[in-house]
Amino acid sequence: MTFAKRFFGGLVKFYRGNPAGIIGTMIVALILCACLAAPVLTDNDPNKRVARGHQPPSAELPFGSTRAGKDVYTQVLYGGRVSLLVAFSAATITTVIALSIGVTSGYFGGRIDEVMMAITNVMLVFPQLPLLIILAAFLGQVGPFVIALILGLTSWPWGARVMRSQTLAIRNKQFITAAEVMGEAKWRIIVVEIIPNLVSLVAGMFVGTALYAIGAQAGLEFLGLGDPTVVSWGTMLYWAQSSAAFFVGAWWDFVVPGTVIALMGGGLALINISIDQISNPKLRTGRYLRIWRQLKAQVDAKRSQS
Amino acid sequence: MAFLLRRLAFYLVAIFVAISFNFLLPRLMPGDPVDAIFANAGGRMPLETLEAYKAMLGFTDGPLWEQYLQYLKSVVTLDLGPTIMLFPVPVADVLGNTLPWTVFLAGTASIVSIGVGCFIGLYASYHRGGFVDRFVPFFWQFVASMPQAVTALFMFFVFALTLKWFPLGFGVNPDIEPDGSLTYYKSVAHHAVLPMVTLILSMLATWIFTMRNAMVNVLGEDYITMAKAKGLSDRRIMTHYAARNAILPVVTAVSMALGFAVAGQVFIETVYNYPGVGQLIIKSVSTRDYPLMQACFLLIVVCVLLANFVADLLYVVLDPRLRT
Numbered sequence: 275m276t277f278a279k280r281f282f283g284g285l286v287k288f289y290r291g292n293p294a295g296i297i298g299t300m301i302v303a304l305i306l307c308a309c310l311a312a313p314v315l316t317d318n319d320p321n322k323r324v325a326r327g328h329q330p331p332s333a334e335l336p337f338g339s340t341r342a343g344k345d346v347y348t349q350v351l352y353g354g355r356v357s358l359l360v361a362f363s364a365a366t367i368t369t370v371i372a373l374s375i376g377v378t379s380g381y382f383g384g385r386i387d388e389v390m391m392a393i394t395n396v397m398l399v400f401p402q403l404p405l406l407i408i409l410a411a412f413l414g415q416v417g418p419f420v421i422a423l424i425l426g427l428t429s430w431p432w433g434a435r436v437m438r439s440q441t442l443a444i445r446n447k448q449f450i451t452a453a454e455v456m457g458e459a460k461w462r463i464i465v466v467e468i469i470p471n472l473v474s475l476v477a478g479m480f481v482g483t484a485l486y487a488i489g490a491q492a493g494l495e496f497l498g499l500g501d502p503t504v505v506s507w508g509t510m511l512y513w514a515q516s517s518a519a520f521f522v523g524a525w526w527d528f529v530v531p532g533t534v535i536a537l538m539g540g541g542l543a544l545i546n547i548s549i550d551q552i553s554n555p556k557l558r559t560g561r562y563l564r565i566w567r568q569l570k571a572q573v574d575a576k577r578s579q580s
Numbered sequence: 581m582a583f584l585l586r587r588l589a590f591y592l593v594a595i596f597v598a599i600s601f602n603f604l605l606p607r608l609m610p611g612d613p614v615d616a617i618f619a620n621a622g623g624r625m626p627l628e629t630l631e632a633y634k635a636m637l638g639f640t641d642g643p644l645w646e647q648y649l650q651y652l653k654s655v656v657t658l659d660l661g662p663t664i665m666l667f668p669v670p671v672a673d674v675l676g677n678t679l680p681w682t683v684f685l686a687g688t689a690s691i692v693s694i695g696v697g698c699f700i701g702l703y704a705s706y707h708r709g710g711f712v713d714r715f716v717p718f719f720w721q722f723v724a725s726m727p728q729a730v731t732a733l734f735m736f737f738v739f740a741l742t743l744k745w746f747p748l749g750f751g752v753n754p755d756i757e758p759d760g761s762l763t764y765y766k767s768v769a770h771h772a773v774l775p776m777v778t779l780i781l782s783m784l785a786t787w788i789f790t791m792r793n794a795m796v797n798v799l800g801e802d803y804i805t806m807a808k809a810k811g812l813s814d815r816r817i818m819t820h821y822a823a824r825n826a827i828l829p830v831v832t833a834v835s836m837a838l839g840f841a842v843a844g845q846v847f848i849e850t851v852y853n854y855p856g857v858g859q860l861i862i863k864s865v866s867t868r869d870y871p872l873m874q875a876c877f878l879l880i881v882v883c884v885l886l887a888n889f890v891a892d893l894l895y896v897v898l899d900p901r902l903r904t
Binding site: 401405408410484489490497498511521531535536540542544546550554567 | 588591593594596598605606648708709710717718721722724725726728729730731733734737738741789792793796814836838839842843845847850861862865866867873874876877880881884886888
């Protein structure tokens with residue numbers, strides 16, 4: 275009961291006076307629900323030919339058909355399941371790695387910290403996408419599962435640095451010292467004392483990585499490095515590109531998956547910004563700053579008079 | 581000086597890791613790229629070429645460390661052998677032709693977006709809670725969160741294909757002689773507009789947010805209050821006291837942003853058919869041109885590290901504490 279109360283209390287606090295967070299969550303939730311409810315929202319099979327190629331949007335096919343005569347509407351819904359699953363699994367892997375590396379090296383310090391941060395920094399200066407391209411090229415056309423794995427295993431360095439610096443900031447606080455003096459086990463200090471203080475950072479990182487993974491997966495598949503037989507937002511773009519949809523005027527073939535990806539990205543970004551403002555209240559902006567500005571204007575006016 | 585030397589050593593290690601990664605990756609994968617190359621060429625390849633590839637990629641018979649030394653030597657001497665895609669043009673030549681385009685595009689776009697982004701960030705933090713502060717960063721973040729491939733496709737569809745304001749591809753009109761005349765440069769500029777705008781759109785928000793957040797943090801410091809107490813003008817406090825210190829985290833963010841710029845480059849060059857390294861790496865992947873692919877990767881890594889080093893130099897100029 276108390277847990278539920280605290281949880282919902284926290285949610286209400288997060289969304290109050292936070293239009294960016296509300297809009298972002300609504301967009302993401304809407305797309306997520308639509309993808310999950312795909313079998314209810316459409317009777318077609320994403321892999322089945324239902325019409326002639328490149329039919330414009332109509333009552334029967336709300337978003338038209340692809341070159342191969344597949345229903346774009348059905349493909350977007352079912353493709354979203356794959357894309358979102360990849361994004362969220364990559365984000366989970368990344369968050370877990372970043373959290374464990376960051377907290378370990380921040381809490382233990384010394385030699386462990388040096389070695390871990392050296393690896394992190396080297397990983398960090400590598401441009402990620404070319405690395406992904408090379409990996410994907412050597413692995414051959416990779417399925418969504420492998421893409422999630424590669425993205426998850428390569429995107430943790432920045433997060434690890436952020437987690438580490440935050441851990442460094444709290445490890446000398448008195449409640450940690452108190453726990454140490456009382457003889458709490460190290461793992462318990464990390465799990466019970468430190469990690470709860472990183473929750474907003476973890477949430478921000480998870481959303482940020484999911485946002486990145488949506489784009490990276492769509493990009494890799496668009497470039498033809500993914501498995502083109504799997505229906506996802508990225509492969510839809512790939513097929514649109516390889517069937518020259520733009521040049522034959524079949525704009526819906528591009529525009530539909532493109533818009534959905536863009537909306538999903540935008541929604542996640544809005545959530546991300548509002549989480550940032552929660553973990554660092556200084557960064558906030560909004561209507562209540564108006565009072566502060568009015569006061570400041572008054573003071574300035576007084577100053578210029580005297 | 582010690583700082584720069586330490587950074588230099590770090591970059592050397594990073595390059596070494598990249599070379600080793602390049603060396604190990606094909607060996608960890610099933611099969612051998614030379615066989616793939618041979619199969620790809622339909623067996624039409626002279627035996628000497630095949631041997632040359634083996635030597636160049638280090639797939640000679642011999643212990644692993646010997647192969648490694650061989651590979652290191654070929655990288656250091658830039659003797660990267662011929663490409664497969666454009667046989668027999670050497671890899672180094674192909675890279676040399678594409679590099680200026682990419683550096684031009686990415687360099688200009690980065691400088692413009694850093695400049696404009698920092699300015700907007702500064703303005704937003706100056707007018708805290710004002711219109712710009714409340715809406716502009718969010719708007720740009722929304723724009724920037726679209727994957728670059730999607731942004732590029734939309735821009736291409738609207739401005740190049742439908743409105744026909746800009747050409748459909750390439751870096752320059754192929755009918756114009758590259759003689760350095762004004763018409764030539766005009767054509768280059770005309771072709772660069774769309775890719776550059778797309779790249780700037782995808783990067784701008786990062787800089788707005790980095791600058792704004794850095795400013796907001798700095799503005800809470802005691803020396804700002806002190807400066808206000810001394811009665812300095814707001815403008816002077818903003819530029820000489822706050823921005824001067826807020827710029828440091830911005831410079832640190834360069835290394836993160838560069839990787840992003842490179843990624844954008846790959847998609848944007850592919851969509852606009854721009855003759856840069858980003859497009860080349862994709863072409864080499866689709867034609868299974870392993871030597872070219874690996875050379876592209878190495879080149880991109882070296883460029884990013886170089887740009888990072890420039891950022892470090894800048895840091896030393898901006899932060900007197902490092903000048904010991």
